[in-house]
Amino acid sequence: MDFGLDDKTALVTGAGGRIGSVDCEVLAEEGAEVIALDVDVSAAETIAEDVENAGGRAHAVECDLTDREAVAETVSAVEEETDGIDILINNAGLVDARDRVEEFDDEIWDRDVSVNLTGTYNVTRAVYPGMKDREWGRIINMSSMAGWYGGFGQASYSATKSALIGFGKTLALEGAQHGITSNVVAPSIVVGALADMDIEQLEQVDEHFARIAKATPMRRLGREEDVANLIAYFCSERADYITGQVVGVTGGVDLFSF
Template sequence: MTMGVDGRSVIVTGAGSGIGRAAALAFAAQGDRVLVADLDAEGAAATVEEIERSGGTAVAVTGDLSEQAVVDRVTATAVERFGGVDVLVNNAGIMDSMSAAADVADAEWDRVIRVNLTAPFLLTRAVLPHMLAAGRGAIVNTASEAALRGSAAGAAYTASKHGVVGLTKSLAVMYRKNGVRANAVCPGGTATAIAVEADPAAHGPAALGPHFVNLGRVSQPDEQATAILFLASEAAGNINGAILPVDDGWSAV
């Protein structure tokens, strides 16, 4: 089954490593032109280099996507280099410290919400005019198993990923008559470089501990990328507002 990809302009955030890197490589392998967005300049450059080495087309834009100026630069670069924005993958994110609400510091709450929820909103808002003008577009957000339950992360991360699901569903409803689809993947445990710094004796980690017994098999980033690629493809043309667990059945337990 063909994915129906034909040299589209694709933005992938957090594409310097992990799921984002795997997604960027997968889109490029299908013939898409990929804008690699990441805070890590070295990681973003490495992804672009690998794509170009394989004969693909990519460009890197680095910076903090929770800043409007960076979002504007990402959008403008995609439009100038690739002629528009056909696909947006809001993948960049950070973990919290598994803290329970009573123990979450203001700085942690603000940073997690801004990176995981506000940044996807800002970039979505920036690319929508281009998608609407073209009469088509696909947005795929990386949510999390923590978007489906309250026992997979701390208060800040859980709230941010529930927010991503809400944003995804709102987009699906608001723009379905304009040719723009929005869906989300909810990865379970995945082998990425994202680290969790948590005090196992603190209330949050201690309370969450037993819930990870049914975590399931830890996936590889390319398994998540395959789901993202599908949701962005013409093969998923009637899939809109879907929240897809990619978690080896963890959400079914």
């Protein structure tokens, strides 16, 4: 489906990761010029090259989202080289910490708040004025099922992902009169090629993933494309009356069932 993004520029943070890279690919397929931003510039360059080899338009940008001054300078430079940033995909985040609250590492907590939440604030604050001036913008925050329901051993991750929901809704309220929509995507586990395995096969690879697949009404885990396709829709003109929403990409695992 043509989502009409041919004249749009999309900035994707955490572009070198599994979900971020597919976001870049799908947005480029829909015609957007993609700015692949990552603190790991080699990862950003890899996805930008992949997009261009597939016939799309992409540029790699290195930036540490926790450095507010660097973020502002990076966004300013991108806006000078393009017609402005029309789409912001706040995808960057860390999910590697796991421990009970009473044993949680304070430094890891501070790190995750700095990257997952404050980093998102930094880049959004830098991009937002341009969207407001042009009276058009799309902001997508990447939350998680853990942000809705909590996550055992994931204090920092679930807290920051929950905060992104509130931040996204605030952006929706403030941007509504300026042609800016803001929505939040909340996936369950996204596992790439493992999603193509049946449960019996998955049990041989990862018992934890297999348990989640069994509890999912669709009886499989998520793919990166499941997330990226929804994001592309939210970025389109077809979604211009949808804002402030939190949409799960879950296969139904969040549904109550007997």
